[in-house]
Amino acid sequence: MSLSTLRARLKALAVLNYDLFRHPDMAPPAPATLYTRIAVDAATVLDRVPPVAEPDQRVVLPSxxxxxxxxxxxxxxxxxxxxxxxxxxxxxxxxxxxxxxxxxxxxxxxxxxxxxxxxxxxxxxxxxxxxxxxxxxxxxxxxxxxxxxxxxxxxxxxSLCRPPRYVYACPGCGKLYPRQKRLRMASCGECSRSGFDRRFKLRLVRPGVFKDANGPA
Ligand SMILES: [Zn+2]
Ligand SMILES: [Zn+2]
Structure with a gap:
């Protein structure tokens, strides 16, 4: 049962109890008697329900x-x-x-x-x-x-994507090629007609800016 359903049911329950005790045959309740207390209790019971514990999502790895x-x-x-x-x-x-x-x-x-x-x-x-x-x-x-x-x-x-270590650009169309490894003889795939084309040889625009200490695994 969702919290909102529970809340709605408790509210309904509070009204119901109150109505039962307000049965015409009964004397009208004095304030803060059992009748009202039940209603108030039912309405505030939610505040006393302990919050539902989230399942522990933290992964425990071997020490x-x-x-x-x-x-x-x-x-x-x-x-x-x-x-x-x-x-x-x-x-x-x-x-x-x-x-x-x-x-x-x-x-x-x-x-x-x-x-x-x-x-x-x-x-x-x-x-x-x-x-x-x-x-x-x-x-x-x-x-x-x-x-x-x-x-x-x-x-x-x-979520494990690393920022590129190198970013190359095509001198023709300007398309960027982010890469983890250095490119040696590479030309733009969009501009080169067949195979390597030196007119569109990719140029390094950001050399090794993101280099980190971790070598390849
Ligand atoms: Zn290009
Ligand atoms: Zn390995």
């Missing part, structure tokens, strides 16, 4: 110590315990699922991504662990990912 425990488990389960000790931490800033730095032996798990896809935390951890053995997402990575049940690509979500 960092749980991530360390998982790391050890996967290390023994899938890598014969051969991976070195790593640092694991959540990143609140990163929009990607995870990142890996071999030099620092550091795995970062993206909090924003996993608040959307909490069921993927273990998968991301496995993915990043694979980077100890495979720096890129090449064939060897994919084969190993299939072996241990890790995905290669993270999901996309509108």
């Amino acid at each position: 960092e110590s749980e991530l360390y425990r998982l790391y050890d488990e996967y290390n023994w389960l899938y890598f014969g315990g051969k991976l070195p000790a790593a640092r694991i931490e959540y990143s609140t800033r990163m929009t990607s699922a995870g990142s890996f730095s071999k030099g620092e032996k550091l795995i970062r798990i993206g909090r924003r991504y996993h608040e959307l896809f909490p069921e993927e935390v273990a998968d991301t951890l496995k993915h990043e662990m694979l980077h100890f053995l495979h720096p890129t997402h090449g064939a060897a990575f994919k084969k190993d990912a299939a072996r241990i049940g890790a995905t290669v690509r993270a999901k996309a979500h509108p």
